[in-house]
Structure formats: structure tokens, C-alpha cells
Amino acid sequence: MKRRNKMILVLSLLGVCLIAALFLGSAFGAVSIPMSDIGKMTLNKTAIFDFPTTWTAAEETIIFQIRMPRVIGGALVGMALATAGVLFQGLLRNPMADPYIIGTSAGAALGATIAMMLPISLAFLGFGLVPVAAFIGAVGTVFLVYNLARVGGKTPIISMLLAGVVVSALMASIMALLITISDRLHLSLQSVYSYLLGHISVTGWEQLAVIAPLVVGGAIFARFFAFHLNALSLGEEGAAYVGVNVERDKIVILVLGSLLTAAAVSISGLIGFVGLVVPHAMRLSFGPDHRLLLPAAALGGGAFVIIADLIARTVMAPAEIPVGVITAIIGAPFFLYLLRRTRKEYAF
Amino acid sequence: MIGLQINQVDFSYFDGLVLEDINLSVKAGEMVGLLGPNGSGKSTLIKLASGILKPKRGEIRLDGNHITSLSRRFIASNVAVVPQQFHIPFAFTVSEVVMLGRTPFFRALADESEDDRQVVDNSLELVGIEELAERRFDELSGGERQKVILAMALAQQPKLLLLDEPTVHLDIAHQMEILELVRELNMGRGLTVVAAMHDLNQAALYFDRLILLKEGRVWADGTPQEVLTEVGISEVFAASVRVELHPLTGAPHIVVMPRVKATKPH
Numbered sequence: 293m294k295r296r297n298k299m300i301l302v303l304s305l306l307g308v309c310l311i312a313a314l315f316l317g318s319a320f321g322a323v324s325i326p327m328s329d330i331g332k333m334t335l336n337k338t339a340i341f342d343f344p345t346t347w348t349a350a351e352e353t354i355i356f357q358i359r360m361p362r363v364i365g366g367a368l369v370g371m372a373l374a375t376a377g378v379l380f381q382g383l384l385r386n387p388m389a390d391p392y393i394i395g396t397s398a399g400a401a402l403g404a405t406i407a408m409m410l411p412i413s414l415a416f417l418g419f420g421l422v423p424v425a426a427f428i429g430a431v432g433t434v435f436l437v438y439n440l441a442r443v444g445g446k447t448p449i450i451s452m453l454l455a456g457v458v459v460s461a462l463m464a465s466i467m468a469l470l471i472t473i474s475d476r477l478h479l480s481l482q483s484v485y486s487y488l489l490g491h492i493s494v495t496g497w498e499q500l501a502v503i504a505p506l507v508v509g510g511a512i513f514a515r516f517f518a519f520h521l522n523a524l525s526l527g528e529e530g531a532a533y534v535g536v537n538v539e540r541d542k543i544v545i546l547v548l549g550s551l552l553t554a555a556a557v558s559i560s561g562l563i564g565f566v567g568l569v570v571p572h573a574m575r576l577s578f579g580p581d582h583r584l585l586l587p588a589a590a591l592g593g594g595a596f597v598i599i600a601d602l603i604a605r606t607v608m609a610p611a612e613i614p615v616g617v618i619t620a621i622i623g624a625p626f627f628l629y630l631l632r633r634t635r636k637e638y639a640f
Numbered sequence: 641m642i643g644l645q646i647n648q649v650d651f652s653y654f655d656g657l658v659l660e661d662i663n664l665s666v667k668a669g670e671m672v673g674l675l676g677p678n679g680s681g682k683s684t685l686i687k688l689a690s691g692i693l694k695p696k697r698g699e700i701r702l703d704g705n706h707i708t709s710l711s712r713r714f715i716a717s718n719v720a721v722v723p724q725q726f727h728i729p730f731a732f733t734v735s736e737v738v739m740l741g742r743t744p745f746f747r748a749l750a751d752e753s754e755d756d757r758q759v760v761d762n763s764l765e766l767v768g769i770e771e772l773a774e775r776r777f778d779e780l781s782g783g784e785r786q787k788v789i790l791a792m793a794l795a796q797q798p799k800l801l802l803l804d805e806p807t808v809h810l811d812i813a814h815q816m817e818i819l820e821l822v823r824e825l826n827m828g829r830g831l832t833v834v835a836a837m838h839d840l841n842q843a844a845l846y847f848d849r850l851i852l853l854k855e856g857r858v859w860a861d862g863t864p865q866e867v868l869t870e871v872g873i874s875e876v877f878a879a880s881v882r883v884e885l886h887p888l889t890g891a892p893h894i895v896v897m898p899r900v901k902a903t904k905p906h
Contacts, residue, residue, distance in 0.1 A: 296751065516749060522901050523743045525730050531691045534796065535716030535744030580730030583751075638789070 299584050306591035310367065313598040317363035318355055319604055325351050357456030357496070358434065365559055366601040366615075367486035367594035368507045370566055372556040374593025375511045377548040377567035378586055379576075382521040384449055390568035391553040394456030394546075395433035398463035400557040403472055404487050405430020409477045422487070423558035430554035433459060438546060447542060449528065490563030491618030492601050504553050510552045511590045517545060518582040525580070525636045565619040566593055576630045596623070642703045642718055642799035642832055643668045644689055649698035651684055652809075652858070658684050659856045662698070665899030668799075671826040671833040673843040675867070676853030677877050682836035685853070686804045689834060690721045702800070716744035720793035722803045725786065728777055734788050735773040738763055741795030763794040767821060790818060794825075803835035819846045844868055844891040852876055857888070868892040 319327045325347065332343040333352055376391035383391070392398075407425035414421045437459050441451035474481055494500060520541050523531040528538045556563070570593040571585070578584055600618040608611065644666040651659040659681045666672050674682045675694055687693040688700060700707045701721060702718065713904045720741070728737065741763070742756045764770045767787045772780065777788060786806060801822065807815035823846045825831045837843040841848055844864040851868050852860040854876045860867045871884045886893035 322857040389730075519743055519746045522732075522736075523740050525728050525732065526726055526740060529687075529692060530726055533690060533716060533721040533723075534713060534740055534792075537712045575730065580732055581736065 295581075298578075302461060302578050302584060303587055303591065305466045306588055306595070310591050310595045310598075313595040313602075314363055314367065314562055317366065317598040317602045318359045320602060321354070321359060322609060323351070323354065325355060330355055341631060361494045361496055362492055362601070363598055364500055365503070366492050366598045368500070368503050369492060369556045369560040369563060370570070370593035370595070370597030371511055371590045372458045372507045372552040372593075373563065373567035373597075374570040374574075374589040375551040375586060376552040376556075377571040377593075378582065378589045379514060379517075379521070379545050379552075380567075381571055382524055382582060383545045383549075385525065385527065386453065387572070388568075391549060391556070392562070392564075392567065395437045395460045395463070396430040396550055396553045396557065397562050398460035398467075399429035399431075399433025400426040400554065401429070401488060402463045402467055403427075403432075404561070405467055405484055408478045408483055408487075411478075417502050418496060419502070419558065421498075426463055426487075426561075427558040428515070430557055431550055433463070434546060434550040438543075446539060473554060486614060487561040489614035490561045490619070491612070491614055492560045492563075492597075494559055503559060507552060510548055510555075511586070512547055514552075515583070515586050517541065517548075518586055521545075521582040521586075522580075524560070539541060560615070563597070563616045563619055565616070565623045566597060569623050570596055573627055573630055644800060644832070644834065645701040646685075646689070647698075647699050647701070649688065649695040649700060651681075651688060651693065651695050657696075657856055659688070659695075662856075662858060664851065664858065664861075666779075666832060668703075668832050669826070669830045671823065671846070671848050672835070673847035673850045674834065674836045674839060674853060675843055675850055676859075678802075680853040680876075681856045682853060683804050686721070686802050686834070686836050689800075690719055690802050691715045713744045716796060718798060719800045719802060720796040720798035722786075722789055722793050722801070722806045724805050724808050725782070726789055732777050733773070734769065734775050734777055734780070734791075735760055735764065737777045737788055738791045738795050741792040744796065759795050759797065760791075763791040766794055766825075767791040783810045783817075786810060786814065786818060790821065797860050798831070800832045800834070803833070805836050805838050808838055809824055813841065822846070840868060840873070840894045841891075844893070845889060868894060 315327045315330060318330050319325055329347045333355060335341040336343055373391050377389070380389040380391060381387065381534065386393070403425035404422050407421045410421065412421060414424070416424050437452060437455045438447060440459070441447050441455040443451065470477065470479060471481065471484060472541070520531070520536050523534050524538070524541070525535045526534065532538050552623055553567070571589050574585055574588045574592055578588055597615070597619070600622060601615045603622070604613045604615040604618045642838055644664070646662050646664040649659060649662040650657055674685060676682050680854070684693065688695055693708065694708060702710065702715070707715065738760045739752060739756065742752060743761065745756065746752065761770070767790055769784065769787050769791060770786070772784060777785065780788065790806070797857065807818050810818070819842060822833055822835070826833045830899065847864065849862065850864055850867040851858060854870060859876055860872055868883055870881055873879065873881050873883065873894060880899070882895045882897060883892050885891070
């Protein structure tokens with residue numbers, strides 16, 4: 293019962309944080325809109341309530357067409373990256389693991405850069421060529437790494453990490469080459485740079501309708517593997533001894549983590565730090581049990597990215613700071629505070 | 641209770657056989673020790689019996705069933721393994737680690753049941769580490785950790801317990817505690833035990849039956865008196881030894897004869 297109560301308490305708390313972040317993120321920007329108005333106009337949309345309109349039509353457009361899609365997009369990005377971070381750290385038993393560790397980031401970056409060079413425009417489910425190419429690049433790279441690391445019916449973790457590092461390095465150098473000759477390729481360095489630092493670009497609800505089921509569904513599906521992730525902390529052999537089909541779980545967790553990451557990078561570029569630090573922060577605060585850790589990281593990650601994005605677009609308005617810069621600037625001191633605060637040695 | 645049959649098994653990791661033509665039958669309720677020099681195939685045999693390695697030739701049966709036809713979950717609810725040591729990277733508490741032994745009985749999203757908690761408490765009590773329940777696993781001593789791992793194995797409620805040199809990193813007090821506990825479980829509850837052992841004298845004290853391996857083959861199989869002979873040990877371990885029945889324990893006692901005197905002559 294004790295564990296159950298803790299779980300309910302922690303998740304309610306983080307749930308409240310996420311909802312508060314959604315409202316805060318919607319309220320502030322070039323024009324501030326009172327949160328009470330945001331609440332009322334949202335409730336009016338349900339057709340059950342009918343509050344008198346105390347706001348302008350322009351304000352309503354700003355909320356529903358610009359801010360909410362972006363804020364919800366931020367929440368989904370944070371949720372996806374933090375969940376994928378927990379999955380990869382648990383599977384690889386590596387504290388340095390993050391959603392990008394086995395090549396998703398390099399693959400996505402290369403995919404996006406190539407797309408930026410191509411003189412084609414395309415719209416697929418509301419997505420342009422760049423997000424689609426980033427998604428394909430991320431998933432394709434993990435597929436490549438997994439198969440390169442596979443020997444004799446098994447995929448040892450160490451081989452996978454090494455193959456990931458090497459494939460990432462290869463792709464990074466191709467990127468560097470493309471950037472060097474960017475003027476010949478009509479490649480805008482500005483857009484490549486913006487992609488690499490992370491920038492949440494949601495153009496409307498249509499994109500969210502694709503990303504949201506993938507991310508929310510993925511985060512819920514991940515929870516099915518909580519027991520097995522706990523068992524995997526015994527190592528591959530140890531997990532097998534307590535009944536885990538390790539090779540099967542490895543594929544499922546890898547595919548799930550990569551899809552979540554690919555979904556995130558397709559609308560946000562490479563936001564660093566979230567997938568590495570949110571899982572650690574949650575583990576330091578609430579313990580290593582994946583039954584709590586997975587949903588806690590999803591909620592916490594969502595709130596964190598919304599707030600980071602809010603800061604990114606308001607502090608130097610009208611200029612926007614890349615959100616990846618903010619996640620590190622506010623995430624690093626917070627994480628260091630947590631790390632220093634725990635009197636015991638952080639076990640990983 | 642569960643029996644184990646190993647029939648005509650060959651095994652190799654890459655090239656060169658690690659185990660060759662192994663034929664063994666362990667009856668339910670037996671306590672069997674595997675002995676042999678480093679690299680003789682003891683650990684590999686334990687891994688084959690646990691189903692995590694597949695033989696290159698031959699078959700392994702648990703209670704008559706081909707081990708390759710059984711799911712990991714089914715094997716884990718009948719067979720538990722205690723390795724030399726586990727490294728657990730996260731800050732799990734002792735009772736959380738022991739609860740990992742219940743993994744084969746969990747259903748995806750369901751919570752652990754009252755039953756599972758009861759089994760965990762009983763396992764802690766059996767091993768005598770109830771007072772460690774809320775301590776962090778990574779802060780325990782090596783001996784305490786190994787007891788936790790044994791409790792985790794017992795939480796699987798196994799019928800067959802496999803141990804791979806379970807005492808190799810422990811001090812003598814912990815070595816004895818672990819072996820006596822396993823022996824009690826074997827005698828009191830009929831738990832079938834197969835253990836790879838590195839200490840010949842301990843093996844002589846606690847096991848009914850010993851199997852001596854040399855270069856991947858069974859060299860001798862029988863009671864401690866039958867297996868632990870001067871000729872046998874000298875041949876298999878390439879060491880010069882004397883064997884006598886110890887006056888206090890009645891078990892064979894092996895003394896390694898030094899080639900160099902430890903004390904300098906005057």
C-alpha cells in the first residue's frame with residue numbers, strides 16, 4: 293500500500309505541474325492572455341459550457357491556432373524524449389544513455405539536412421519534407437545499428453552502443469561535409485543550425501493528430517515493460533534467469549524508444565538534455581522502480597519542455613532562443629542541485 | 641521437485657568444444673556439485689541447464705520436457721540461478737531486488753499482489769536478512785549481497801536451484817552460511833540443487849554427489865569419497881595433493897602439497 297500511495301501522490305503532483313505548465317505556456321507570449329479566459333474559451337469549445345465572451349476573436353485565434361498547438365507539441369516532445377530516455381537507460385544500463393545514443397539524432401539531423409537541400413516541397417499528413425526525412429533518418433539509423441550489432445542471433449548491448457557511436461560519427465562527418473560545401477548545395481546554414489539546437493515547430497493541429505497518438509500511446513505501451521525493465525537491471529543474463537525473453541524485449545524497447553524519439557525530433561529538431569536529465573532527476577527524486585519512473589518521466593518531461601519553450605520565446609522577444617539552449621541552461625543547474633542534495637552516492 | 645537430464649550434449653562458444661558428450665541425470669531432490677579446473681566447463685554447464693545457452697548437439701530435459709520447448713517465463717518459475725555476483729546499477733532496496741524474483745509471475749500492468757509480498761518476506765526470513773529489507777542493495781557488503789541474490793532466487797519458488805560458484809567472492813563465514821542454507825533447503829524441502837564449486841573441501845562437506853569435469857568431459861561422477869581421490873585430483877587439476885578422511889567431519893579432506901617451502905630453512 294505504501295508504494296501505491298507514493299505512486300498516486302507523485303503522479304498527481306506531476307500531473308498538476310503539467311496542466312499548470314500548459315496554461316502558463318498558453319498565457320504568455322507577444323500578448324498576455326489571462327489564464328481565466330483561456331480556461332473559459334477552452335471549456336466553451338466542449339459545447340457544454342457557455343461563458344460570456346470577455347476576450348477578442350484575435351485572442352481566441354492566438355490561443356487555438358498558435359499557442360496551444362505549440363504548447364501541446366512541446367509537452368509531447370518532452371514526454372517522448374523523457375520516456376525514451378528511461379527506456380534506453382534501463383535497457384542499456386548506461387547512465388550516459390539518452391534517446392540519441394544509438395544514432396537517432398545523427399540520423400535525424402542528416403535526414404533533415406538532406407531534405408533542406410532538396411528543391412522539393414511535400415506535404416504528408418500536415419508535415420513538410422524536413423520532419424518526414426528526420427523521422428525516417430532516425431528510425432532508419434537505429435535499424436541499421438541494430439543489424440550491424442547483431443551476431444549469431446543475439447545483439448549484445450556493447451556491440452550496439454559501439455555500432456551506434458560509429459554510425460553516428462560517420463553521419464556527423466557527412467553532415468560536416470554538407471555544411472562545408474553548403475553554398476554550392478543551396479543549403480541554408482541558418483536552418484541547419486536551428487534544427488540542431490532544437491526549435492519546436494508545430495504548424496497546426498493536423499501534425500499533433502499524428503504525433504499525439506504515437507507519443508501518448510507509446511508512453512502507455514512502455515508502462516507494460518516496467519517489470520521487465522526492472523529485471524533488466526540484473527543484466528541480460530540475470531533478466532533471463534527471472535523469466536525475461538531478453539532478445540524480444542530488446543527489439544520492442546528499441547523500436548518503441550526510437551519511434552518516440554523520431555516523433556519528437558520530427559517536430560522539434562534535436563533538443564538535448566531532456567532525455568538524459570529528466571529520467572535521472574526522476575530517479576533521484578522518486579527511486580528506480582520503472583512502474584513509477586516511466587509515467588513520472590513522461591509527465592515531468594512534458595512540463596519541463598513547455599516551460600523551457602516558454603522561456604525561449606519570451607525572454608528575448610521578439611527574438612527566439614533555441615529551446616535546446618534553454619533546456620540545458622535551466623536543466624543543468626537543477627540537475628546538479630538534485631545530485632548534490634542526495635546525501636547518498638547516486639547508484640548507477 | 642524437478643529432475644534434470646543432460647543427454648549427449650556438446651557445446652562451443654565459437655570454435656573448439658567447451659563441453660563434449662556430457663551425459664548426466666540429476667534426480668529430484670539431489671544435491672550435486674560440479675568440480676573442475678578453470679575453463680573445464682562448470683559455468684557453461686550451469687548456463688546450459690538454465691536454458692540461457694543452447695547445446696550444439698544433444699538435449700537437455702527438465703522433468704522430461706525439452707528445455708528448448710519451454711518459455712523463459714515457465715523455466716524461471718521452476719528454475720532459479722545464483723551467479724557469482726550481480727551488479728545492479730540502480731539504487732534498488734533489498735526488498736525491491738528480492739521482488740525481481742517474482743517477475744515470472746507478474747502480469748503486464750497488474751501490481752504485485754499480497755501473495756508476492758508474502759513470498760518476498762518469507763524468502764528474506766529464510767535467508768535471515770529481514771533486517772536488511774529497506775537497505776539499499778548497492779550499499780551492502782559482498783556477503784550480504786549474495787544472500788539477497790539467494791533470497792531473490794528463492795522468491796522464484798524454484799524446484800531446481802542452480803548455483804555458479806556462489807561463494808567465490810565471500811569470506812569464510814559467509815561461504816559457510818550460504819552453503820549450509822542451501823543444504824538445509826535441499827534436505828528440508830527437497831529442493832534439487834546443482835552447484836559449480838571451486839573449493840573441493842567445501843564440496844566434500846555439503847554435497848551427496850560430485851561430478852568432476854576435465855576439459856569439457858565428465859571425468860568422475862559419484863560420492864565425495866569416490867570422486868575426491870589423490871589420483872583423480874592430481875590428474876584433473878595437475879596439482880600434487882594428499883587426501884585423507886578428516887577426523888572431525890568424516891569427509892575427504894584435500895591438502896595441497898607445496899612445491900616450495902613457505903618458511904625458509906635455517
